[in-house]
Amino acid sequence: MTKPIRKAVLPVAGLGTRFLPATKAVPKEMLTIVDRPIVQYVVEEAKAAGIEHIVFVTGRNKQVIEDHFDRAYELEDTLQSRNKKTALDLLDKLRPVAGATSFTRQQDPLGLGHAIWCARDIIGREPFAILLPDMIMKSNPGCLSQMVDVYNQKGGNVISVEAVPEDQTHNxxxxxxxxxxxxxxxxxxxxxxxxAQGTAPSNLYINGRYILQPEIFDLLENQETGAGGEIQLTDAMLTLMGKQTFTGLRFTGQTYDCGSKAGFLSANIAYALEDPELSRELLPLLREMIGEKGLMAAAE
Structure with a gap:
């Protein structure tokens, strides 16, 4: 019988240099998609998949993430005094229950594998999920929910993948x-x-969602540095692959890589268009801008 997936790790220690100067004082995970931080969407995906405890692996200047998932007494008192019940209900709904989050520090930027290893004592000896917070996965059911279904059937380790054009596999x-x-x-x-271009074994890339067995921590503890001089999660998974099964799940949904400016903007547009009131205002503006862009391109 497979052990249930109860815990998830979110590595949120990255610097977000591609979004400077916005991320000089605001963590990239707290940049908003419409009206919620990027990290909120990822947490909601995890909770919908049955995750009971989320471990955030943080770095310097990430305190605001912890504050976001805590009570805001002054704000809530003000909303209460103004009878803003809808806003209060929303904050209450999004706040994790007591004890359902943990925060641990990655003191040095030694790579994704090292960030995951930093969560070892909180995860313990049970299988767990990893969700990269740059990636917003839009589907129903969510990406991690689809993966948990596969895990419950097959056990072992599960990796979510998507197709990418052949000329982009090197990325x-x-x-x-x-x-x-x-x-x-x-x-x-x-x-x-x-x-290297032309050497990829397939065109399926790992899109930022994993279910792994706890033995990965034993390998990461002694993992040598790999690409970029960092401790790579991929290297440890390759070693584990010789001992345990790995199943790939082709994700059925839309992925937005919010670590890139184009992906971040695309996510904002996609989620805004889902809101009936916002879409009524936004669609005419988008049509106008696209039309103007087309006329300018034609004139050139």
Whole structure:
């Protein structure tokens, strides 16, 4: 019988240099998609998948993330005095229950593998999920919910993947499959971090969602540095792959890489258009801007 997935790790220690100067004082995870921080969408995905405890691996100047998931007494008192019940209900709904979050510090930027290792004592000896907070996954059910369903059937380790154009595989971690990559699920027998152009074993990239067994911590503890001089999670997973099964899940939904400006803006537009009131205001503006852009391009 497989152990349930109860805990998840969110590595939020990154500097967010691609969004400077905005991220000089505001963590990139707290940049907003419409009216919620990026990290809020990821937490909600985790909770919808049955996650009971979230471990945030933080760095310097990330205190605002912890504050976001705490009570705001002054704000709540003001809303209460003004009878803003809808706003109060929203804050109450989004706040985790007591004891459902933990925060641990990654003192040095030694890579994703090291960030995950920093959560080892809080996770303990049970399987857990990893959600990269730059990636917002839009689907129903959510990406992690789909993965948990696969895990409950197959056990082992589960990795979410998506197709990418062949000429872009060198930008991603690419998996080598054991089976038909057109299937919804398939075995994974290898993975390569940013393969040289023309050498990728497939066009399926790891899109930022993992379910891993606790033995990964034993490997990360002694993992040598890899690409970029950092401790790579991919390297540890490759070693674990020789001992445990890995299943790939082709994610059915839309992914927004909010670590890039284009992905961040695309997510804002997509979620804004889902709001009936916002879409009524936004659509005419978008049509006007696109039309003007087309006329300018034609004139050039």
């Amino acid at each position: 991603y971690g690419i998996v080598e499959i054991d089976g038909d990559q057109n299937d919804l699920t398939f075995g994974i027998k290898g993975m390569v971090e940013k393969p």
